[in-house]
Every structure is written in C-alpha cells, then in structure tokens.
Amino acid sequence: MEQQKNRIWFWLINGLIALVVLIFIIQNWGKVSFNFLGLRLEGYGFLVFLVIFLLGFLSGWLWAYFRGRKKRRDTKQQAETYHLEE
Numbered sequence: 001m002e003q004q005k006n007r008i009w010f011w012l013i014n015g016l017i018a019l020v021v022l023i024f025i026i027q028n029w030g031k032v033s034f035n036f037l038g039l040r041l042e043g044y045g046f047l048v049f050l051v052i053f054l055l056g057f058l059s060g061w062l063w064a065y066f067r068g069r070k071k072r073r074d075t076k077q078q079a080e081t082y083h084l085e086e
Contacts, residue, residue, distance in 0.1 A: 024046060024049075025046040028044070028045030028046040028049065029044060029045065029046065030044070030045055031043065031044060031045070032044070032045045032048055034048050
C-alpha cells in the first residue's frame with residue numbers, strides 16, 4: 001500500500017513538472033538573442049533556456065560525482081588503515 005502511495009506521488013509530481021515545462025515552452029516560443037563574452041547567439045527562447053538548464057545540471061552532477069568519489073576514496077583508505085592496525 002505504501003509503495004502505491006509513493007508511486008501516485010511520483011507520477012503526480014512528474015505530471016506537474018511536465019505541465020510547467022510545457023507552459024514554459026509555449027510562452028517562450030519566440031526568437032531571442034543571447035550575448036555572452038562577445039558571442040551572439042540567436043534561437044528559440046525555450047532552447048536557450050534548456051541549454052542553460054542542462055549546463056547547470058551537468059555542473060551540479062559533476063560536482064556531486066567528484067565529491068562522492070573523494071568521500072569513497074577516503075572511506076576506502078580508512079578501511080584499509082583499520083585492517084592494517086589489527
């Protein structure tokens with residue numbers, strides 16, 4: 001029963017996110033220009049925002065990945081040290 005409730009919440013939240021994204025795409029369908037460090041890009045608004053979002057997601061994922069990798073390495077070193085002391 002608990003899994004079914006969690007599944008319902010999962011689909012409800014994902015449905016709301018999909019609705020918000022769809023509204024965002026419809027409202028930002030027009031062309032926009034984007035200037036960054038002398039580079040001028042033109043494209044549909046939702047595509048520009050999507051690329052920016054994906055770059056932010058990628059940087060956050062890389063940050064978490066390398067941080068977790070360091071923690072795993074430290075934990076492994078502590079476990080090896082513990083075995084040596086026994």
